[in-house]
Amino acid sequence: MNDKERVAHHAAQQIKDGMLVGLGTGSTANYFIEELARRSHEGLHIKVVASSVVSAIKAQSLNLPVLGFDTIQQLDVYVDGADEVSADFDLLKGRGFDLVREKILARAADQFWVLIDPSKRVDRIGANYAIPVEVMPFAWQMVKRNLESLGGVGDLRQTANKDGLVISSYGSVVLDMVFDAALDTKTLNDLLSNTPGVVEHGIFCNLASVVLCVADGQVVEQKVG
Numbered sequence: 001m002n003d004k005e006r007v008a009h010h011a012a013q014q015i016k017d018g019m020l021v022g023l024g025t026g027s028t029a030n031y032f033i034e035e036l037a038r039r040s041h042e043g044l045h046i047k048v049v050a051s052s053v054v055s056a057i058k059a060q061s062l063n064l065p066v067l068g069f070d071t072i073q074q075l076d077v078y079v080d081g082a083d084e085v086s087a088d089f090d091l092l093k094g095r096g097f098d099l100v101r102e103k104i105l106a107r108a109a110d111q112f113w114v115l116i117d118p119s120k121r122v123d124r125i126g127a128n129y130a131i132p133v134e135v136m137p138f139a140w141q142m143v144k145r146n147l148e149s150l151g152g153v154g155d156l157r158q159t160a161n162k163d164g165l166v167i168s169s170y171g172s173v174v175l176d177m178v179f180d181a182a183l184d185t186k187t188l189n190d191l192l193s194n195t196p197g198v199v200e201h202g203i204f205c206n207l208a209s210v211v212l213c214v215a216d217g218q219v220v221e222q223k224v225g
Contacts, residue, residue, distance in 0.1 A: 003117040003214040008032040010219040011079055011113055011212055017045050020072065022105040023059055024080025025052040025098055028115045032079055037062035049075060051105050052098040052169060069101065078109035082204070083129050084122045085114065085211060089224045090185045092125045094132035094202030100170040103200055103207075111209040118213060125185045125203055130154055130176035131192070132202040137173050139197035144175055146195050150188075152177040172199045 001009070008031035015021060015036060023033055033055065040046060040063075047065045049072055050056035059066050080102065084092035091114060093102055106112045122128060131152075135143045140156065147154075154177035157166040166174050179188055185203060192201040211222045 004028045004115075005031045006217070007115045007117070007212050007214050007219050009035045011115055012036045012039060014113075015039070015044065015046060015077070019046050019076040020067070020074075021046055021048045022075050022078030022080075022109055023048050023050045023055045024078070024102070024115075025050075025055045026081050028081040029055060029079070030058060032115065033058050033062065033064070037064050040064055049105065051078075051080065051101045073108070075105065075109045077111045077113060078105045079113045079115065080106075081115050082120055083202075084125055084127065085116055085120050085208075086122055086125050086185065088185070089208045089211060089222075090125050090189075090206075091204035091208060092122075092129060092131065092202050093204055094134075094174075095129065098169050099132065099134050099200040099202055100168070100172075103204065106204060106207045112207050114208045114211045116211065116213050118215065121213075124181060125188075126179060126181070130178045131188070132157070133175040133177055133192060134168050134170065134172035134199040134201065135175055136197050136199060137171070140173050140175065143195060143197040146197075147175065147177050147192075150191055151180045151183065154178055168199075170199060 012035035049067045082091040157174040189203045189205045208224050
């Protein structure tokens with residue numbers, strides 16, 4: 001069992017009967033969904049809501065009871081990975097570009113459990129990856145210029161085979177922007193959130209409840225706050 005499987009299985013064991021569980025997206029989230037489905041088949045009574053079409057299809061294929069995104073007001077826990085986690089427990093997400101749904105679930109959940117391996121820990125957000133910024137398609141050039149005025153450098157995200165642009169599940173294009181290290185995370189979060197034309201961005205501040213990480217083969221839980 002690799003570290004992603006180990007931390008995902010640990011998280012799935014913490015889910016209690018009757019919970020409404022938000023499902024993240026990505027390789028670690030897939031391991032969590034699979035283990036959650038196994039427990040469900042053994043008698044755990046839960047319902048789930050997915051942060052993406054990909055995760056919804058995965059959950060449905062494993063016969064988990066998936067609720068429509070528009071049918072819920074709150075949930076007990078949202079479980080997802082992160083691309084980066086700082087010492088202040090700020091997160092970078094969005095390499096899978098489902099930012100709107102992910103952040104909505106993170107805010108609507110009583111708890112947000114973040115599943116990572118040690119490689120995801122960073123000194124600052126943006127250390128290893130560009131900041132993904134979902135942008136209204138008709139406004140992307142104006143938004144890009146505004147972000148460049150803040151010191152950002154980047155461009156529209158292309159598909160893996162470079163034959164088109166990535167489009168988010170919300171219908172947005174995605175700007176991947178790198179910012180100067182001197183710009184602290186909280187300030188950058190506020191600047192991006194207040195830029196007209198930005199639908200959502202990949203900085204998740206003050207949202208994590210627990211960070212679960214593997215160290216020396218054991219899962220360590222760090223409670224935030």
